[in-house]
Amino acid sequence: MKKQNIYILAIESSCDDTSAAVMCNDTTLSNVVATQKIHEEYGGVVPELASRAHQQNIVPVIHQALTKAKIDKNQLSAIAFTRGPGLMGSLLVGTSFAKSLALGLGIPLIEVNHMQAHILAHFIREEGFDRPDFPFLALTISGGHTQIVLVRNYFDMEILGETLDDAVGEAFDKTAKIIGLPYPGGPLVDKLALKGNPQAYPFPKPKVKGLNFSFSGLKTSILYFIQRETAANPNFIEQNREDICASIQYTIVEILMDKLKKAVKQTGIKRVAIGGGVSANSGIRIALKNTESQLGWTTYIPKFEYCTDNAAMIGIVGYLKFREGKFTDQSVTAKARYIIP
Structure with missing residues (x-):
């Protein structure tokens, strides 16, 4: 039948x-x-x-x-x-x-x-896109949320870590605003970062226990850095915007990847799926693919329109x-x- x-x-x-x-x-x-x-x-x-x-x-x-x-x-x-x-x-x-x-x-x-x-x-049927087997880890990154979730099945999920303040999408947009980029600034930071040096300006990574995240301190340190540099050189942002964006993106991606590596180590699960608007970011996608080959992960990224x-x-x-x-x-x-x- x-x-x-x-x-x-x-x-x-x-x-x-x-x-x-x-x-x-x-x-x-x-x-x-x-x-x-x-x-x-x-x-x-x-x-x-x-x-x-x-x-x-x-x-x-x-x-x-x-x-x-x-x-x-x-x-x-x-x-x-x-x-x-x-x-x-x-x-x-x-x-x-x-x-x-x-x-x-x-x-x-x-x-x-x-x-x-x-x-x-990830379970929408699309040619060329694999579905993760259970259990897997999900990194959900958007303008309002940043979470690492253990997914045992469709309706059995456990949040292992989440942001204590700003979400990663907010961090991108707010730091973009600091350097004079229009809203939404995240995609523009990503675009400019591709042409810059990610090691140009080292920004501090917050020390947060467990698998939780924090981005408000990073935002503040970038603000103070920009204020200090523009006081010495009013054209600092204009002259170094690509390097600034690359350094911001590098730091944010490092924060995400550090926690994700920790989650994989704790759970022993090497299937990692990402979702949310910020999963469209090229720096995050490249970092995941590099880690896939280095540490033997299997990464899953949905079709762009589903991010x-x-x-x-x-x-x-x-x-x-x-x-x-x-x-x-x-x-x-x-x-x-x-x-x-």
């Missing part, structure tokens, strides 16, 4: 990207993302503006996702949505819409943890939960702080 396909409409609205995707089982049929450009002039995401933009974008984005997938809403098996973590106003838009649509269509509702979705994005915030990663969790009957009732509410269950 032929197995019936499961069609999941997924909605992601945790921060400043409105996204909708349609999954057929573990395969992406469509993955639409509407990015909010308005935050660039403010140098960071403004929560109130983000939630308003989600309200404007959510209907056309969902319509586009269904049209691209060539799926009628009445064919859907369930609605999956990001419950948290994230910005409360943004989450409320996606949560409310998902609840209403599921109720109107009379189909199940599935809540998804955003960070769990970054990890399980940044997107609804397909919400959809794969929705599919996996649907198979196990893990549904949510209509009393569910958005949760700004939502630890991986």
Whole structure:
């Protein structure tokens, strides 16, 4: 007997990207993302503006996702949505819409943890991309989160270490702002770093116990360094921007890799998967590939479109939960702080 396909409409609205995707089982049929450009002039995401933009974008984005997938809403098996973590106003838009649509269509509702979705994005079926075997270690790095997670199976995860202050994405963006780069600065630091000398300016690495991270001290040391150098030479940043970016990126990557090596040593697990927007950074990818050959790791990096915030990663969790009957009732509410269950 032929197995019936499961069609999941997924909605992601945790921060400043409105996204909708349609999954057929573990395969992406469509993955639409509407990015909010308005935050660039403010140098960071403004929560109130983000939630308003989600309200404007959510209907056309969902319509586009269904049209691209060539799926009628009445064919859907369930609605999956990001419950948290994230910005409360943004989450409320996606949560409310998902609840209403599921109720109107009379189909199940599935809540998804955003960070769990970054990890399980590795299980979206894509040609040329391998899926990690259990157990594996996941390094989730984004604008709001930095975590090392032990993944025993789809729904058994343990956070081994996380940031005590700024996330790695914040560290990139805030240090970029210090040297006069526009928001979002992380990708620009990466681009300029490719042309610079990573050993030009040694920055201190914070001493944090265990597998936790800290980036606020690094940000402060870079600020003081720039203030000191520009006082002596007002053109210092302009003359050395590529070397500054390369040195910043080198230090951040070293901090991440030191903790990851420690986690591998402690657990004995040499399968390492990365996820989150910062996993697009070339320095991190190169460091992982170098360590793979040096220390015998197997590294997993998802397709680029599944690294940044997107609804397909919400959809794969929705599919996996649907198979196990893990549904949510209509009393569910958005949760700004939502630890991986």
